Amino acid sequence: MSDAPLVTVDGTPLKVSLGRAKRKAKIRALLLVAPLFLFILLTFFIPIMSMLLRSVDNENVAYTLPNTADLLAEWDVDSGDLPDEAVFAALAADFKAATVSKEDDINATKVGTRFNYEKSGFRSMFRKTNKIFEKGGVEPPYKEAFIKINKRWGDADYWRVMQREMRGKTDSYYLAAVDSGYTDDGERAMNKPGKRIYLKLYGRTLGISLLITCICLLLAYPVAYLLSILKSRTSNLLMILVLLPFWTSLLVRTSAWIALLQKEGVINSVLVSIGVIDDANRLLMIHNATGTIIAMVHVLLPFMILPLYSVMKTIPPSYMRAARSLGATPFTAFTKVYMPNTVPGIGAGAILVFILAIGYYITPALVGGQSGTLISNEIARHLETSLNWGLAAALGALLLVAVFALYLVYDKIVGIDNMKLG
Amino acid sequence: MSDTNEPLVRFVDVQKSYDGVTLVVKKFNLDMQKGEFLTMLGPSGSGKTTCLMMLAGFEPATHGEIFLQGQPINNVPPHKRGIGMVFQNYALFPHMTVAENLAFPLQVRNMSKSDTEDRVNKALDMVQLGEFGGRRPAQLSGGQQQRVAVARALVFDPDVVLMDEPLGALDKNLREQMQYEIKHIHENLGITVLYVTHDQSEALTMSNRIAVFDDGVVQQLAPPSTLYEKPENAFVAQFIGENNVLSGNVISIDGDSCHVDVGNNRSVHALKVNVNNVGDTSTLSIRPERVVLNPGSEYNNVFEGKVEELIYLGDHIRTRMVVCDDSDFIVKVPNSGELGQLREGDTVKVGWKMEDCRALD
Ligand SMILES: Nc1ncnc2c1ncn2[C@@H]1O[C@H](COP(=O)(O)OP(=O)(O)OP(=O)(O)O)[C@@H](O)[C@H]1O
């Protein structure tokens, strides 16, 4: 063999020629995935990214109050004095400009709402001031004029918040998402015990999701096993039954659970009529955590059965027989030989159910009541009702981080290559 | 052990039906001695695997008893039977290494760690896979996996080892090599093997005795040579080795021999094996290598044959002829340089001895 690089018959180096041949295949593969890729980019990736950016975004404040932002940055918070007259003058100019601006993003009331997340009182303070400016504004000296409109303009604590939140990026949404915030002295601290909600909710979400995953696994394992050993005609029939829930709307199924589980529902009535419980002590099975768990296990069960089934289907019955013939009791054969071979299915099913459960929204919203709502319901509330999108985004981002962390842990323990979805 | 005449494995009138309509195993009787290598040979679907499964305990017998060392085992669960088994697809546990696979039967018997290691190493050496203990089964070739499967079935010293077409997935060369290896292991260890195959040359190579299976019934149980030389019925004659078949009616019986009319008043003098009455139909079986061309006077049966086809096979020439209206009559003519004399379309005399022609049912 010589050291010269190999060439093809017509003299092109072999590597170049191979690269060319491979490039064609690559381009074809790229073209095949391109439509889906674009679709996902436009409808999934970009919206999510922009949503995530919202969790730190604070540009609107400085955009609406540009002059104030510039001057306020130089104010020394810890001096104990109010900002000087120049700052108030700038504020007046900004308010004036905002009332005449046609731009959607320049809106003093909105900024007031934004500040109100940090400290209550801002909203009314800004709304009132804005009204005055809409009617014509104020005359200098501005400091006295502002304090006359609302005396909070004379409170240094409010100016401290304003100075902090004039910056383009903020961490206050994330702080709020972990039940923390700034004190009046500008320190980051946990909220008072009575005002902590999100951490508890995260804990509950993880706990309930974990419980749902375990229950699903316990229920699905024997079913999947049965499906895998039956003749294909019977198992196909049973498989249709397993998939039946997918054929009806999620709302219908959840409503059915309400009809079954509620206080005057079927199960309670039957139990009362056969005398297991008396009429005064009807079981509370819905609009609490129990309801969420029951209904969600039902919804998510197929996602556990399917990967388990597809893995079990590939395990030849001869493994168990071999183990038995080698002297293992049925139990040992099952735990030492059969189960380890189903681990990829367990892993896939568990991670699928867990991730679906952690972000599940409709079912807990309908049957969760007070104790059964999850973090996703809180995110939805901030998106729809309180319109605090920054906080919703921060809560969602933390959920995403939690999922990724779990994924990494899973990868460490089970190995992600070891997962088989079907 | 105590009684040397006691068969190690004994099937008594065993029947098996899966669906309650058809009998897959009709009436199975078998005695297997300790140290024996017994093969069940038969076409696909004849119930061989079913018999093994009943012995191993994975299928209940519908009727009849199975004894192991004199004890009825119908109600003994598989893991208490102490029967080693080699499966057709090997059934090595994919999540364990080779060594762990071999250690498995020892661990479930609570053998100490050092003993286990000793035995595993010995077993690996026996199948010449000493360095492969740390590998996963998927990292072995088919032949190596096969050896691991054999070693695993032997490592716990079972009374009997069952092998269900263990070489079925291997190519021809490897299969032949493995046949010898398994045979040597059998001879060296003195183990008792019940082997299943539908490859007759495999059965002839390896076995002490062969049970020819068809339609749920043992057609003949005999050592390989007996099976080949003295088939008891037409199925066995056809199934084992090559065979020329002439059919006709018995016209006379004379002690151990009989005359059979094969049409056109041609009477063949044959050994009476399986015919009882004059007038019965009979199938005559003649091995191709027992037929000679231009026979001498010591041959009782001499007929005319017309050469149809010559196939040169080196040491002999396989000649297809029309003899007694049978156009598939094969004669193996030794290659002694007479090739030039025989041509397609020639008519020659062919002959065989009475003892080499068996009148079967
Ligand atoms: N679990 C079962 N349920 C129903 N019928 C079965 C079952 N196992 C085998 N059979 C039937 O029993 C008959 C004998 O099967 P068996 O597997 O014993 O044949 P075999 O001799 O081992 O054939 P092969 O050489 O193809 O392995 C077949 O007709 C088969 O269809």
Ligand SMILES: [Mg+2]
């Ligand atoms: Mg079989």
